[in-house]
Amino acid sequence: NAGVMQNPRHLVRRRGQEARLRCSPMKGHSHVYWYRQLPEEGLKFMVYLQKENIIDESGMPKERFSAEFPKEGPSILRIQQVVRGDSAAYFCASSPPDRWETGELFFGEGSRLTVL
């Protein structure tokens, strides 16, 4: 059973370009979470999605950031017009619908975005 897959693992963008990060949850998982780790900081919640539905996006910057989790295909975190401050590691985690029975989030290995 493949784990949570994130790609690309490393992404370099110039200021003003767009970054798209993809996350394929574990098989059978319908919930996806995105977190950001800025240098020397912990994991900051960004957004929580179910398929075709954003449950909570209270951690997402109001501008330039968006996330989706379509019925088919991976979840995508999109950052438009990137700035140097967007440089960070972005982690995706997934959980099954019965999260509180199994009790844990399963994390991908992260996508490291560098903005030049």
Add this chain to the structure above:
Amino acid sequence: ILNVEQSPQSLHVQEGDSTNFTCSFPSSNFYALHWYRWETAKSPEALFVMTLNGDEKKKGRISATLNTKEGYSYLYIKGSQPEDSATYLCAPPGTSYDKVIFGPGTSLSVIP
């Protein structure tokens, strides 16, 4: 936004020492508490999920206790080993379908 605190922020211990650290969270509307271990250059992995006041969980040399009335959980490591070096995160989701907010973590370094 849940206010989750962890202390200490970092800890350096000698191999063989036992250690413990704390996760503090609002005690109202408690649902569950997660502990995760996050090794450098890897992804976080779940250690424990705790739901009941007085819960004690154990995995090898690592154990955790939970006090929901006063809003804290302790993580203990007995006889620390270099492979225990990691950041330990706690997360107390407010409801079964709530987002999972992590505390700032305790960074543990075990010196051989």
